[in-house]
Amino acid sequence: MEVVLERIEESLDAALGKAGVKRERLAGLGIASPGAVDVVRGIVPNAPQLPGWQDVPLARLLEERFGLPTLLENDASAAALGEHRFGAGRGSRHMLYITVSTGVGGGIIIDGDLYRGKSGAAGEMGHVIIDMNGPACGCGARGCLESLASGTAIAKRGEELAESGDSPILARLRKEEGPVTAEMMERAATMGDAASREAFRQAGHYFGVALAGFVNVFDPEVIVIGGGVAKAGDLLLEQARVTMESLAMTQPLKGVRLAVSELGEFAGAMGMVARLREEAEG
Ligand SMILES: [Zn+2]
Structure with a gap:
């Protein structure tokens, strides 16, 4: 645990150095951490990537180390807050944020505030079940x-396409660059690879099924899509929109906006800036 705290201190100092800001000028620290977090007590219940981390009072440990007020939030929730306060969800009251990268995560804004659920685990949009007989998650x-x-999931489909010969372009890229990634398939699609394009369309369809459910449940004004795969843009989102519009109920669907993240990888950090500022203002 000490090692992780040292790493946090090192990267903080590196970031401050880069920005030309002294430590004394900091007003607080915000940590956006993966998984469910206990926001009220500032505790990380468990960290899958860090063996041995059980009920770590991360906020208190950092407060002691740096002498600064420290807030903790789930990473996707922090990103949702960032997009709501400073990004693509500005001005809305009811917003959903979904991030599509190696995994799928999300955050929920209701009446202008983050909805965290009873244990801090709310917003696991990636684990809504689309096909009960589908692949193991x-x-x-x-x-x-x-x-x-x-x-x-998209890259796994790409590996199949390269292997089966259905996508000669992917087979060539894989030979040159290594295992298929979603980003590689995006390039293949723009080079005219119909199989890669179809893989994105299929994923977009599943995504649209989930979006229709979210629209019916939350009746949001805007759904902000972030994460690396969102950069594929229309390859994924065009079909997602069509499927969402064909499946969602009329009333909640009316006026829903699908928007791409404006803050990108800084969404989580900006969300923590918003929380620290709002906490300080009371
Ligand atoms: Zn799952």
Whole structure:
């Protein structure tokens, strides 16, 4: 644990150095951490990537180390807040944020505030089940959105296409660059590869099924899409929109805006800036 705290201190100092800002000028620290977090007590219950981390009071440990007020938030929730306060969701009251990268995550803004649920685990949009007989998901269920439309799922389909000979372009790129990635398939699609294009369309369809469900449940004004795979833009989102519009109920669908993230990889950091500022203002 000490090692992780040292790393945090090192990267903080590196970032400050780069920005030309002294530590004394900091007003607080914000940590956006993966997985469910106990926001009120500032505790990370468990960190899958860090063995041995059980109920770590991360906020208090950092407060002691740096002498600064420290807030903790789930990473996707922090990104949702960032997009709501400073990005593509500005001015809305009800907003959903969905990030599509290696996995699929999300955050929920209701009446202008983050909705976290009873344990801090709300917003796991990637684990809504689309196909009960679908592929196994990392969470233990089958056919979750993440298992069908994440960057990992799309790349897995790409490997099949390269292997089977259905996509000569992907087969060539794989030979030159290594294992197929969603980003590689995006390039293949723009080079005219119909099989890659179809893989994105299929993932977009699953994504649209999930979006229709979210629209019916939350009746949001805007759904902000972020994460690396969102950069594929219309390759994924065009079909997602068509499917969403064909499946969602009329009333909640009316006026829903699908928007691409404006803050990109800085969404989470900006969300923590918003939280620190709002906390300080009371
Ligand atoms: Zn799952």
